Each structure stands twice: as structure tokens, then as C-alpha cells.
Amino acid sequence: MSMLYNLWGLIVLASFIWVVYDIFTNNKGLEPIKKALWIILAFVFGILGAAAYYFLGRK
Template sequence: MIESIWGLFELLAVVWVIYDVVTQNKRLSGAMKVVWILVAVIFNIFGAAAYYFLGRK
């Protein structure tokens, strides 16, 4: 049960990063958008946290 909740949380974090990078963060170049999306997909929660603290301004 706890694994499925954690998996859902990871999925939501990745979806949030993808949504934010594509629609909200206009200052990023196309290449940086791809990099942040890959970081989020590969590192899940840690990638989303890195984007939140380092990529969003």
C-alpha cells in the first residue's frame, strides 16, 4: 500500500515538472527544458525537488 502511494507521489511530481517546464517557465531554452524533463523522469522526486529549488525562478 505504501509503495503505491509513493509511486503515485513520484508520478505526480514528474507530471508537475513537465507541466511547469512546458507551460510556465518561459525563460528556459528548448535544450534546458529537455534536460529538466529528463532529470525529472530519471530521478523522480529528487529531480522534481532539484527543479523546484534550482530550475524555477
């Protein structure tokens, strides 16, 4: 069971890193406050925040 939690944690961490990377490389035209908001949402909500960014925040 511990290995499953570790795997889930790595997936959540990877999704958060992807959001931060995508915001600063591919979505440069986004306003700074929106960048900060998306990063906070991805950090707090993990995979759900990354999915929301993918469908709503990306251009």
C-alpha cells in the same frame, strides 16, 4: 506494503507531471535543451529531480 509502494509511485508520478507542466506553462523562456534536460532529470530521479528543479530551475 504493496499499498505503500503504490502511494509512493503516485507521488513520484505526480512530481514528474508537475515538473513537465511547470516547464511548459510557467517557464516558457527556458531554452529547449534545458527543458529536455530537466524533464529527463525529473523522470530519472523522481522526487529528487523535482526538488532540484524547484530550487534550481524555476524562475
